[in-house]
């Protein structure tokens with residue numbers, strides 16, 4: 331029964347500890363489930379949840395408990411990093427959710443039982459967390475889905491007597507890829523199909539923060555016909571799925587060109603060729619940002635707009651790109667639009683975070699938020715239509731994974747503490763030791779029922 335906790339002041343300080351077996355939760359409340367986290371993924375997005383956990387309320391997902399040993403029971407100083415994946419229901423006071431049900435959503439990176447209060451929503455099998463302490467969170471993070479909607483494997487125990495159509499390897503692969511991508515892919519999809527194109531069911535361009543704030547985002551902002559799109563941190567999971575949709579756009583709504591800056595240029599070039607060999611796309615290493623070849627490639631496309639997606643840029647890659655554009659007489663008059671999506675994959679200090687916030691204002695970066703973009707789409711399309719269409723798209727994306735992520739391997743790890751657990755994985759991502767071709771997935775229970 332291990333717990334991993336992270337310091338709210340300095341997320342690179344973290345610890346794990348065991349709770350005694352006697353630490354029980356008491357009687358389960360009404361309209362609630364008691365869950366056991368099973369499989370979660372860890373990547374750059376989890377660092378963001380921690381770094382911005384106070385401002386954007388992500389620490390409120392799973393507050394530390396009073397029965398944790400001191401000092402980790404101090405909610406003002408310690409938090410539990412959340413992660414996407416699957417949990418099993420062990421007890422339920424909701425008639426429609428039986429024990430053994432597998433739920434997809436965002437979970438604590440702990441191996442202990444946790445209580446959640448759920449309310450049914452549309453479509454069937456979707457649930458909203460309604461605990462009072464979570465009500466200031468963005469809607470995306472209070473949304474849970476029973477596994478048949480997100481995964482054909484109905485329960486983890488059914489993995490030991492596999493449904494005949496699904497092999498054990500395939501079942502685990504689906505759980506792993508779903509843990510890594512089931513939410514992350516949607517950011518890239520909304521950017522490509524709702525922000526930089528008018529979606530036929532939404533009918534109006536969607537601002538990268540969503541349209542609920544009524545910030546200006548016109549058809550001209552959404553128009554890529556005279557634009558080059560640059561993705562910084564091209565091998566992040568978010569960027570890879572953005573590339574998948576962008577490179578498959580109809581010619582009439584496609585950009586003039588697409589430049590991916592990455593440490594994995596060979597794999598991304600391969601993905602581009604598989605998508606559409608005639609698409610004007612180029613993947614380069616960070617060292618080649620200012621190279622004559624890159625600048626000439628951009629120049630000959632003659633863009634009047636350069637859209638920079640700042641996803642997981644390494645080092646001073648953004649500054650170097652902007653300088654290179656400014657120094658070229660043919661590019662310097664292009665309108666540069668920077669969409670701020672994420673940060674480098676490492677723990678930023680408080681000073682670095684403040685500097686990053688100031689840079690957003692100074693450079694007029696446009697902030698992006700997946701939850702807001704999703705809320706806009708649900709409002710326009712209705713939840714049933716929206717989620718059904720997203721399920722179909724996710725299945726296709728999963729099916730095509732070798733095309734858009736030919737190099738990406740799932741790296742399975744186990745437990746909370748120890749050299750193979752969440753604690754060690756957290757140290758690695760804090761220090762930027764994430765390999766571009768790996769996606770980390772953790773089995774949290776010591777003896778998982780599907781071992």
Ligand SMILES: NC(=O)c1ccc[n+]([C@@H]2O[C@H](COP(=O)([O-])OP(=O)(O)OC[C@H]3O[C@@H](n4cnc5c(N)ncnc54)[C@H](OP(=O)(O)O)[C@@H]3O)[C@@H](O)[C@H]2O)c1
Pocket residue numbers: 372373374375376378379514517562563564565566567568569591592593594641642643644645670671672673674675676698699700701761762763764765766767
């Ligand atoms: N605003 C939103 O709604 C939203 C939605 C989704 C994600 N995000 C953010 O987007 C970012 C990417 O998330 P993700 O989960 O997709 O990332 P990820 O796949 O876990 O990121 C791994 C990648 O980070 C890049 N990277 C940058 N600096 C690095 C460093 N110092 N060491 C190692 N790798 C580094 C590498 O790509 P290259 O080698 O190609 O540089 C690496 O392949 C996160 O900040 C996340 O919070 C935001």
